[in-house]
Amino acid sequence: MSTDLLTDESCGLRERKKRETRRALNLAALDLVEEKGFAAVTTEEIASRAGVSARTFFNYFPSKEAAVIGTTAEELESYAAALEEDVHGETPLESLRRILASMLAPSSIDKELRARRRRILLGEPSLAPALVGNNIRIENALTAALERRLGVRPGASLEARLTVAVAIAAVRACIEHQQNGGSGRLERNIDQAFERIGAGLR
Amino acid sequence: MSTDLLTDESCGLRERKKRETRRALNLAALDLVEEKGFAAVTTEEIASRAGVSARTFFNYFPSKEAAVIGTTAEELESYAAALEEDVHGETPLESLRRILASMLAPSSIDKELRARRRRILLGEPSLAPALVGNNIRIENALTAALERRLGVRPGASLEARLTVAVAIAAVRACIEHQQNGGSGRLERNIDQAFERIGAGLR
DNA sequence: CTGCAATTTTGCAGTGACTGCACATTCGGC
DNA sequence: GCCGAATGTGCAGTCACTGCAAAATTGCAG
Structure with a gap:
């Protein structure tokens, strides 16, 4: 599967x-x-x-x-499926951290393509609009999945969409930070970002 | 001024x-x-x-x-200026809530244009890509402003960009929620969203 | 009010993304 | 081998967007 x-x-x-x-x-x-x-x-x-x-x-x-940056319908479904299943005691945000991080990591499947995509993503700021445009599709798919996991009707409450949107924004912020020559490694920054979100921003 | x-x-x-x-x-x-x-x-x-x-x-x-949805350089500067000044005991996130909400509210200046923009924004999902593209400019301007307010060098830490990105994502999530016929009024949802972000997501 | 310089408007020609359509090709099953 | 279905391709067309140079407008100095 x-x-x-x-x-x-x-x-x-x-x-x-x-x-x-x-x-x-x-x-x-x-x-x-x-x-x-x-x-x-x-x-x-x-x-x-x-x-x-x-x-x-x-x-x-x-x-x-x-x-260049398009996400396949298959990939989309696989991410959604991963989010939908309730892994033991993982909160939605933790699941999202895991899944979104895996999207950037060169996975077992098609390492070359993934690595290439990632390098270009980080190196070409001019792709930012296209990137966020693509994120909309991911956000919608993940929102629907999270709503199913939480057992609420689609669009009934803000919570699912808010959580997903914030998680994606966090990852994107880390990417932008990287593009601008920011400090730290990407994975580490993503971890920090999710910690702060979980703890509450000020 | x-x-x-x-x-x-x-x-x-x-x-x-x-x-x-x-x-x-x-x-x-x-x-x-x-x-x-x-x-x-x-x-x-x-x-x-x-x-x-x-x-x-x-x-x-x-x-x-x-x-249709373009933000003027002047508007951008005015938002940035508003964020840069440290209003008594307001946290960055509180300032962002106030400023971003004001972008959607028909303000004293050019009521008609603002109200029109808002209506179209909420009614045309096909504009979503353009909207998020435009948000990048806002995010960059606000990030720079917040960095100045916090007294850190541009891009030195993730914090400023993360806070701004998450705040914008929250507002956008509320807009999408509205577009999909979601429950509640926009302003109220935005307030709720920021409360949750401040309290920490799960 | 008059000419001069700077700014803005406009037409023109061109590039390139993207689409619908009709037709050729290829594939899968029989 | 043969037929229906999926796919590849050429063609013509629309539209966003750009550079360029001429024309119109405005600001200003004399």
Whole structure:
């Protein structure tokens, strides 16, 4: 239920090709952004390097940004599922710290792509708008998941959305801090941030 | 020092005309978005309704979004100034609650424009990406201001950025909650959100 | 009030993201 | 091999946004 990103359905050639194309586009986009910066990269270039037509690019990603920082529907579901399940005595905030931190850590699956994404994320401040735009989707998915976990109706109370929004904001603040040459390592800062949030801000 | 948005420099005809044009574009944009929705409005239409050429639109706003939800450099400075000054025994978070709430409240200056903006903000979920993009500018300005107030060097510690980011996230969460038909009035929810943040989330 | 300099407006041409559509290609099952 | 479905591709078009240079407007000095 959690290891099916590579092994899953290698049966269908069609499905495999789609995965390959998507990944090729993803890597091409990251490559080019590292080389020339986000603004200087065109969708045509990305498609060309990935070996598909310009039109096909938009069959896979709705925007140039999505090819660089886009979160897959699958990833989204997996995060939501992780938040929904109630791990022994973990508070929602603790679960969120764990899950959001894992999004930045190069995980077992697709290390290269993750590491690449992370480096670009930290190095390109011009991607900030796209990044926060993408966060909206994550926030919505996680909010819905937390509402299910808490057993409240969607939108009934502020609590779930507030918790998720604050947690994401904390991680984002750490990223921005890093971008501006701030002190400390990312993981350590994230831990500190969540501690302060848990203790109450002033 | 705080009442110079209308009275200020009516001396120069040039300056006055610029203000008028900016305002006309702003109102035209809000009008059209209310009528047809953000996506269906073109910059040409906005310019046309405001009585200027299409090219001139981009002399005033860098993007279509900015004409609808853009925060002026002046507004930004005024918020920053408000946060920088240390009001008797107010904690940073309390100051932020006051200032951010005032951004949504139709203030004494330009009531109409503010009220219009607020209505559209709450009614058009499609503007969410643009909204969070705009928030980055606010966050940066307020972070710098808070750092000055706390007497720390820019980017030296996480604290200032974290506090500002969380405060903005809280307000945004309330707005999203409202958009999704959530319960309660906006101001009341904002108050509750800040109380929880101050008390520490779980 | 008149010409001059600075500022602003505008038209034009161009780039690039993104979309709908029709058609070709490929794949999976039979 | 054959057919329906999914996918890839070319084409034409819209629209946001930009740089550039000419035209209009404003401020100012004489």
